[in-house]
Amino acid sequence: MNRFTVIGLLLLPVFLxxxxxxxxxxxxxxxxxxxxxxxxxxxxxxxxxxxxxPLPRRAADKQEVQIAVYTPPPRFKARPVTSAAVSNLVQxxxxxxxxxxxxxxxxxxxxxxRIEPRNAHLWNQLAEVRLAQRQYSQAEDLASKSNALAAAxxxxxxxxxxxxxxxxxxxxxxAGATLAENRANHSR
Amino acid sequence: MRRRSNSxxxxxxxxxxxxxxxxxxxxxxxxxxxxxxxxxxxxTIYLDYVVRHEFSGKRWAVPARVYGRPLELYSGATLTTDQxxxxxxxxxxxxVRYPRQAGSYSRNGSRFLVHTRPFxxxxxxxxxxxxxxxxxxxxxxxxxxxxxxxxxxARLDAPPVGSIYPAHNEDRVxxxxxELPEKLVQALIAVEDRNFYHHFGVDARAIARxxxxxxxxxxxxxxxxxxxxxxxxxxFLTRERSLWRKANEAVMALLLERRYRKDEILxxxxxxxxxxxDGERAIHxxxxxxxxxxxxxxxxxxxxxxxxxxxxxxxxxxxxxRRHPERAKKRRRLVLNIMRDQGLITHQEARHAAAxxxxxxxxxGGRTARFPAFMDLVRRQLHRxxxxxxxxxxxLRIFTTLDPWIQxxxxxxxxxxxxxxxxxxxxxxxxxxxxxSQSGEVLAVLGGRVPGFAGxxxxxxxxxxxxxxxxxxxxxxxxxQPERYNLLTPLEDEPLSVKSRNGDIWTPKNYDNRAHGxxxxxxxLARSYNMATVRLGISVGLDQVASRLQDLGLKRPVKxxxxxxxxxxxxxxLEVTQLYQTLxxxxxxxxxxxxxxxxxTEGQPLxxxxxxxxxxxxxxxxxLVNQVLQEVVRSGTGRALVHYIxxxxxxxxxxxxxxxxxxxxxxxxxxxxxxxxxxxxxDNRPAGLSGSTGALRVWGNIMQRIQPMAxxxxxxxxxEVVWVDPASGLRAAAHCRGAIQVPYIVxxxxxxxxxxxxxxxxxxxSDLLETFWNE
Numbered sequence: 002m003n004r005f006t007v008i009g010l011l012l013l014p015v016f017l018x019x020x021x022x023x024x025x026x027x028x029x030x031x032x033x034x035x036x037x038x039x040x041x042x043x044x045x046x047x048x049x050x051x052x053x054x055p056l057p058r059r060a061a062d063k064q065e066v067q068i069a070v071y072t073p074p075p076r077f078k079a080r081p082v083t084s085a086a087v088s089n090l091v092q093x094x095x096x097x098x099x100x101x102x103x104x105x106x107x108x109x110x111x112x113x114x115r116i117e118p119r120n121a122h123l124w125n126q127l128a129e130v131r132l133a134q135r136q137y138s139q140a141e142d143l144a145s146k147s148n149a150l151a152a153a154x155x156x157x158x159x160x161x162x163x164x165x166x167x168x169x170x171x172x173x174x175x176a177g178a179t180l181a182e183n184r185a186n187h188s189r
Numbered sequence: 190m191r192r193r194s195n196s197x198x199x200x201x202x203x204x205x206x207x208x209x210x211x212x213x214x215x216x217x218x219x220x221x222x223x224x225x226x227x228x229x230x231x232x233t234i235y236l237d238y239v240v241r242h243e244f245s246g247k248r249w250a251v252p253a254r255v256y257g258r259p260l261e262l263y264s265g266a267t268l269t270t271d272q273x274x275x276x277x278x279x280x281x282x283x284x285v286r287y288p289r290q291a292g293s294y295s296r297n298g299s300r301f302l303v304h305t306r307p308f309x310x311x312x313x314x315x316x317x318x319x320x321x322x323x324x325x326x327x328x329x330x331x332x333x334x335x336x337x338x339x340x341x342x343a344r345l346d347a348p349p350v351g352s353i354y355p356a357h358n359e360d361r362v363x364x365x366x367x368e369l370p371e372k373l374v375q376a377l378i379a380v381e382d383r384n385f386y387h388h389f390g391v392d393a394r395a396i397a398r399x400x401x402x403x404x405x406x407x408x409x410x411x412x413x414x415x416x417x418x419x420x421x422x423x424x425f426l427t428r429e430r431s432l433w434r435k436a437n438e439a440v441m442a443l444l445l446e447r448r449y450r451k452d453e454i455l456x457x458x459x460x461x462x463x464x465x466x467d468g469e470r471a472i473h474x475x476x477x478x479x480x481x482x483x484x485x486x487x488x489x490x491x492x493x494x495x496x497x498x499x500x501x502x503x504x505x506x507x508x509x510x511r512r513h514p515e516r517a518k519k520r521r522r523l524v525l526n527i528m529r530d531q532g533l534i535t536h537q538e539a540r541h542a543a544a545x546x547x548x549x550x551x552x553x554g555g556r557t558a559r560f561p562a563f564m565d566l567v568r569r570q571l572h573r574x575x576x577x578x579x580x581x582x583x584x585l586r587i588f589t590t591l592d593p594w595i596q597x598x599x600x601x602x603x604x605x606x607x608x609x610x611x612x613x614x615x616x617x618x619x620x621x622x623x624x625x626s627q628s629g630e631v632l633a634v635l636g637g638r639v640p641g642f643a644g645x646x647x648x649x650x651x652x653x654x655x656x657x658x659x660x661x662x663x664x665x666x667x668x669x670q671p672e673r674y675n676l677l678t679p680l681e682d683e684p685l686s687v688k689s690r691n692g693d694i695w696t697p698k699n700y701d702n703r704a705h706g707x708x709x710x711x712x713x714l715a716r717s718y719n720m721a722t723v724r725l726g727i728s729v730g731l732d733q734v735a736s737r738l739q740d741l742g743l744k745r746p747v748k749x750x751x752x753x754x755x756x757x758x759x760x761x762x763l764e765v766t767q768l769y770q771t772l773x774x775x776x777x778x779x780x781x782x783x784x785x786x787x788x789x790t791e792g793q794p795l796x797x798x799x800x801x802x803x804x805x806x807x808x809x810x811x812x813l814v815n816q817v818l819q820e821v822v823r824s825g826t827g828r829a830l831v832h833y834i835x836x837x838x839x840x841x842x843x844x845x846x847x848x849x850x851x852x853x854x855x856x857x858x859x860x861x862x863x864x865x866x867x868x869x870x871x872d873n874r875p876a877g878l879s880g881s882t883g884a885l886r887v888w889g890n891i892m893q894r895i896q897p898m899a900x901x902x903x904x905x906x907x908x909e910v911v912w913v914d915p916a917s918g919l920r921a922a923a924h925c926r927g928a929i930q931v932p933y934i935v936x937x938x939x940x941x942x943x944x945x946x947x948x949x950x951x952x953x954x955s956d957l958l959e960t961f962w963n964e
């Protein structure tokens with residue numbers, strides 16, 4: 002048992018109270034949930050759930066520790082676990098995207114999704130293509146779909162929320178964009 | 190004398206009158222011949238118009254060609270050798286010792302060398318290459334080129350699954366002059382029209398030669414028609430044998446030659462010539478005939494096959510190689526001998542080719558009627574964007590989502606199960622739809638129990654009450670009110686009477702005619718309790734349930750009355766598939782699509798039907814419902830699936846049965862596929878089957894065959910799983926006896942500690958900590 006785990010365990014009740022305390026806030030906008038909205042309002046409470054709260058482990062490893070209210074953990078660039086087949090297609094889509102062939106890039110991502118339909122990264126990249134094509138509402142839904150399959154991949158969730166924020170801002174939904182940005186920050 | 194003079198007088202007058210007559214006759218002759226010339230000229234102009242019209246118009250009437258999904262090959266792909274073999278067979282690949290030619294393969298145990306064909310896909314032309322595939326179990330374990338270079342991903346050419354041709358049932362695979370194999374052209378000219386490049390449409394010497402031959406044989410053994418004349422004959426397709434028609438033909442042939450170059454005529458001939466019959470479908474042109482007889486493109490044919498096609502020109506039904514192989518062989522030998530005599534091939538080549546088998550495939554290739562139910566869906570989706578004329582004449586290439594292998598497996602499953610089910614009477618019918626659960630791509634459609642029968646398409650057109658298949662929408666509506674309902678909420682399964690607007694009293698009963706008292710919500714759905722569901726639906730609100738159905742993708746207006754809670758809504762299997770696809774995709778609606786993309790005949794992209802998603806329902810409530818649908822299969826009304834599929838697959842599903850066992854439904858999904866099966870009778874009389882004794886078995890058999898992905902439901906962020914004491918519904922911990930883990934929407938899990946927690950330190954947090962230490 003190392004000391005980080007002890008710290009973690011000591012902190013756990015705190016997080017849990019936070020979770021439960023905030024949970025009631027989450028329940029407040031029930032009315033919105035009943036609307037079959039294409040732009041689901043993020044539930045602010047759930048961002049505080051235990052698995053979302055980063056433990057300040059890595060910060061302690063550093064030799065010089067700057068005093069900060071919150072030190073985010075180092076970010077690992079998400080490396081999706083994909084087959085060689087899919088990474089081939091992802092590369093191809095990136096090339097198509099760079100050369101401005103958005104329709105081609107979308108078709109290639111769809112082909113990748115046929116091989117790995119539950120790969121959250123692929124949904125995210127398709128969302129990126131749609132965003133670049135200014136299909137904002139589709140980009141947002143695709144990013145939400147990616148989130149639904151992202152499981153514990155926080156970096157990906159953050160990417161998706163930022164993408165959603167961009168899409169919302171582009172159609173003038175500033176309030177929605179701000180909400181999404183908040184979610185992105187909570188996903189760190 | 191008098192007589193004489195009289196006679197001379199008479200003679201004179203006669204002469205005079207003769208003179209008169211002859212001048213009159215001459216004038217009359219001139220007039221009539223002028224008129225005749227005018228008529229002839231007019232008629233010729235008319236014929237010229239007809240020829241031009243036919244030639245430029247009909248030449249391009251090429252039906253749209255429809256393809257299934259191309260098979261993707263990559264290391265790690267789930268694919269059996271049987272599956273690969275069936276695809277290669279579908280594509281007409283030949284098994285050889287070494288695949289030197291495109292469209293062939295060789296096999297050594299679990300290793301395959303496949304020489305793929307070049308193929309124009311949506312995203313460009315893929316070159317042909319020799320792939321080296323290694324299988325192990327149900328997987329491709331390695332994929333490289335024959336030279337040993339690793340290949341990340343490759344695909345076989347897309348399987349042709351049908352074509353959309355006009356009402357007069359002419360089908361065609363257009364070939365250009367440059368695509369015609371030289372041997373074919375040489376053989377054709379040698380056998381049918383030796384002077385083709387030198388005559389003006391009619392060949393007098395050939396006619397004389399043919400007449401002489403026919404006279405000697407005292408029957409018609411030889412025709413003197415040039416290729417041009419034959420082309421004209423084919424344009425007008427009359428079986429009439431008269432001099433008038435012959436004369437017409439000759440004039441038109443001359444006109445055609447004046448207007449068009451020899452190569453244009455040859456190209457038209459190669460695409461127009463009648464070469465066989467497939468039921469109602471006429472086989473025109475060498476391109477289609479090659480697919481029809483040999484299941485492969487024209488340019489892949491070897492000498493004996495090319496010679497057979499030329500042999501067929503003289504009489505496709507008399508020399509039909511499937512029905513009269515001996516006649517066909519004899520005629521082919523004649524073709525080969527002529528080629529040899531003309532010096533087109535060597536003696537040895539002729540001998541080898543004459544000894545070769547005919548090489549026709551058993552099943553007729555390029556048939557359109559193979560997947561009529563799916564084609565029906567394709568046609569309906571295309572008609573939103575294309576005119577009928579464009580579809581049957583522009584030669585469009587349509588890439589669909591059909592997976593012919595899954596379609597075949599589903600057909601087999603249906604046939605097997607229905608044989609068991611409908612032993613007493615053969616009136617039992619069925620329909621099924623299978624789609625990709627995340628993409629909404631339709632993979633297979635079964636319109637009835639007889640595959641390939643283009644009759645009533647039940648999958649698209651049979652409107653039947655859906656029974657308990659509607660229940661997930663009721664529970665979804667409830668679970669979207671998390672302050673009122675969760676999976677453990679107690680529901681009352683007791684008799685009730687509901688008064689409808691018109692005053693009728695409705696008394697729903699359970700399938701087993703029993704009341705089950707107080708039951709937890711998840712159990713009421715998993716066991717499909719009617720009374721509990723009706724009570725729940727009424728308290729949630731009928732309008733709420735109807736809205737959830739619309740969110741799930743129902744486009745049809747729903748009549749709001751209590752009996753809809755038990756599925757008194759009539760839907761088609763395709764519509765039900767849409768509802769369950771949205772569930773399977775975690776609340777994300779994707780319209781079911783049968784078409785991916787449309788290309789022009791030259792391979793230029795025309796239109797794409799992209800994958801779209803719309804978050805239609807909250808992921809958490811859908812997750813909870815799907816958890817219960819897994820319970821349906823694990824321990825509820827769908828548990829008989831254990832006979833077909835391992836419980837470890839965690840499949841989700843729902844049975845549906847309607848009054849007096851008229852309709853038997855099963856709808857459900859795996860990690861990658863959603864499928865819906867209906868079994869019942871067309872005359873709507875009781876079929877004697879419930880959802881679990883009828884449709885479930887077909888569904889199970891289908892899933893067993895197509896090896897779906899396990900269903901591993903991912904909890905959304907807003908779901909937490911907590912230990913609960915099931916009896917009290919209070920918060921518990923892992924060490925509490927009988928405690929179970931239950932998912933809740935965050936913020937709505939129970940806080941009140943169960944007795945087992947209050948016994949210790951009194952804090953649930955210390956208890957949670959304790960469980961941590963124990964781990």
